[in-house]
Amino acid sequence: MGIISRGFRGRRTEGGDRLPPGQYLEHGFPVLSAGPTPRVPLDRWEFAIDTETGQTHRWTWPELTALPAETPTVDIHCVTKWSKFDTNWEGVSLDTLFEDVETSVEYAQVYSYGGYTTNLPLEDLLDGKAWLAYRYDGEELEPRHGGPVRLLVPHLYFWKSAKWVRGIRLTNEDWPGFWETAGYHNYGDPWREQRYEGD
Amino acid sequence: MRRLIWRAATLVEVRAETATARTLVLDVPGWPGHLAGQHLDVRLTADDGYSAQRSYSLAAPADGERIELTVELVDDGEVSPYLTEVIEVGDQVEVRGPVGGWFVWRPESRAPVLLVAGGSGIVPLMAMIRARRLAGSRTPFRLLYSLRDPGRRYYAAELRRPEPGLDITYLYTRTTPEDWPRKAGRVMLGDLAESGWPADFEPDCYVCGPTGFVEVAADLLLDLGHAPEHVRTERFGPSGG
Amino acid sequence: MTIEHLDGNALAGPLGELFTFDATTAVGRCAHCGLTGPLAALRVYGPGPGLVARCPGCEEVVLRLVRGPGAAWLDLRGTVSLRIPLPD
Numbered sequence: 286m287g288i289i290s291r292g293f294r295g296r297r298t299e300g301g302d303r304l305p306p307g308q309y310l311e312h313g314f315p316v317l318s319a320g321p322t323p324r325v326p327l328d329r330w331e332f333a334i335d336t337e338t339g340q341t342h343r344w345t346w347p348e349l350t351a352l353p354a355e356t357p358t359v360d361i362h363c364v365t366k367w368s369k370f371d372t373n374w375e376g377v378s379l380d381t382l383f384e385d386v387e388t389s390v391e392y393a394q395v396y397s398y399g400g401y402t403t404n405l406p407l408e409d410l411l412d413g414k415a416w417l418a419y420r421y422d423g424e425e426l427e428p429r430h431g432g433p434v435r436l437l438v439p440h441l442y443f444w445k446s447a448k449w450v451r452g453i454r455l456t457n458e459d460w461p462g463f464w465e466t467a468g469y470h471n472y473g474d475p476w477r478e479q480r481y482e483g484d
Numbered sequence: 485m486r487r488l489i490w491r492a493a494t495l496v497e498v499r500a501e502t503a504t505a506r507t508l509v510l511d512v513p514g515w516p517g518h519l520a521g522q523h524l525d526v527r528l529t530a531d532d533g534y535s536a537q538r539s540y541s542l543a544a545p546a547d548g549e550r551i552e553l554t555v556e557l558v559d560d561g562e563v564s565p566y567l568t569e570v571i572e573v574g575d576q577v578e579v580r581g582p583v584g585g586w587f588v589w590r591p592e593s594r595a596p597v598l599l600v601a602g603g604s605g606i607v608p609l610m611a612m613i614r615a616r617r618l619a620g621s622r623t624p625f626r627l628l629y630s631l632r633d634p635g636r637r638y639y640a641a642e643l644r645r646p647e648p649g650l651d652i653t654y655l656y657t658r659t660t661p662e663d664w665p666r667k668a669g670r671v672m673l674g675d676l677a678e679s680g681w682p683a684d685f686e687p688d689c690y691v692c693g694p695t696g697f698v699e700v701a702a703d704l705l706l707d708l709g710h711a712p713e714h715v716r717t718e719r720f721g722p723s724g725g
Numbered sequence: 726m727t728i729e730h731l732d733g734n735a736l737a738g739p740l741g742e743l744f745t746f747d748a749t750t751a752v753g754r755c756a757h758c759g760l761t762g763p764l765a766a767l768r769v770y771g772p773g774p775g776l777v778a779r780c781p782g783c784e785e786v787v788l789r790l791v792r793g794p795g796a797a798w799l800d801l802r803g804t805v806s807l808r809i810p811l812p813d
Binding site (some may be wrong): 292 | 490527528531560562577
């Protein structure tokens with residue numbers, strides 16, 4: 286530990302048991318980005334699930350928004366140590382999108398407009414754990430927060446909730462994504478504080 | 485040169501610059517010296533080991549092992565509230581630096597200099613003005629200092645004193661002093677054309693401020709014919725604080 | 726459109742922890758479009774979760790740096806080479 290600065294507390298005052306270890310409670314909604322914000326016109330937007338057999342399931346914007354929507358209220362946890370409680374989203378459960386998808390693989394590689402990627406086990410996307418979100422707090426999801434559509438996987442660190450999501454590739458092998466190849470943990474469970482490779 | 489290490493720094497003096505900014509004079513044993521325009525990282529550690537760090541520009545040439553920073557309070561920040569409201573003379577922080585060899589001015593340089601500051605972007609440019617004075621350099625300097633209102637001026641008394649070879653133009657974006665000839669508004673082509681140097685003089689231009697300001701000012705300088713390699717920029721990010 | 730990036734100068738401190746020279750004055754070549762320039766001229770996004778430096782010409786990733794406890798991860802895949810000024 287370095288030299289202690291007398292009277293320095295940082296941003297950790299509240300939150301209690303709902304905060305995973307090492308996190309602090311944030312009331313704003315910080316924007317973190319690894320590149321310029323992609324602008325995707327809705328008439329050209331699409332989302333795809335590519336299976337290991339080469340089948341592709343596609344949804345256009347009207348098709349996605351015609352599916353039954355859910356309104357999850359969840360806590361989110363960013364690996365840069367902020368957490369935000371009770372965030373309100375609207376979107377389609379991944380269970381709905383996977384209804385007609387035949388697959389036997391274990392891994393999902395998520396890719397986005399703008400080139401971002403992230404990876405996670407397929408089971409972490411299913412059983413009510415993940416959504417394609419297109420509204421936040423009653424409003425259209427802003428581009429800086431991942432709009433028109435972002436992935437929402439709140440039980441993992443928020444870098445797994447890819448902004449500007451474009452598709453999911455189902456693979457036999459686990460392919461580490463953008464941050465997972467640069468030192469961050471492959472799985473990223475905030476409750477086990479899996480921030481970095483080796484945690 | 486060697487790899488950067490964290491050094492203990494002790495606060496020895498505080499000067500208020502505005503209602504929300506102050507200059508901190510720190511004593512840093514082992515400080516290796518620095519060039520005007522360089523910055524450093526400041527790290528704060530709480531008694532339970534929690535730590536946070538931010539980058540700040542050095543505001544003056546080193547005086548032996550003494551260095552100066554000017555810190556603006558950032559709303560909802562984490563490090564700047566401590567540095568502007570909590571820290572007292574005798575308290576310690578850690579610093580690492582100097583860093584950055586690109587956005588620097590060297591006293592042996594002979595090219596005329598244009599400094600373009602947006603708000604707290606004045607800090608590294610002030611280090612250049614002070615380095616020029618300290619070196620007795622006769623290189624002509626011009627400073628265009630864009631501010632929201634007159635109450636935001638840093639180093640007001642020092643910049644008010646006439647200094648041969650240094651011309652200063654103030655530009656206000658929200659509120660001007662009374663009877664100010666220019667209306668309040670963002671920096672425009674005419675401001676840089678009038679207060680800067682003709683591109684033929686091949687001045688070294690240094691632009692520092694918030695990202696949006698730097699983007700606009702640097703583009704205008706290119707529009708005026710300044711070569712990209714003569715326009716050096718330093719942006720203050722959205723993640724300050 | 727909002728402008729979200731910093732200058733390559735922001736890499737000076739984090740890279741200064743790794744190298745004995747000032748890497749921001751080193752001249753690199755983008756592996757994607759071939760544009761050359763000092764690292765100080767890159768567009769830097771971050772600092773969290775990591776620093777991502779992109780080419781000002783084509784916006785592809787030139788360099789990534791993540792600093793964790795006890796280790797740093799540096800990815801230079803997007804850089805063909807770095808010309809580092811050194812005294813003889």
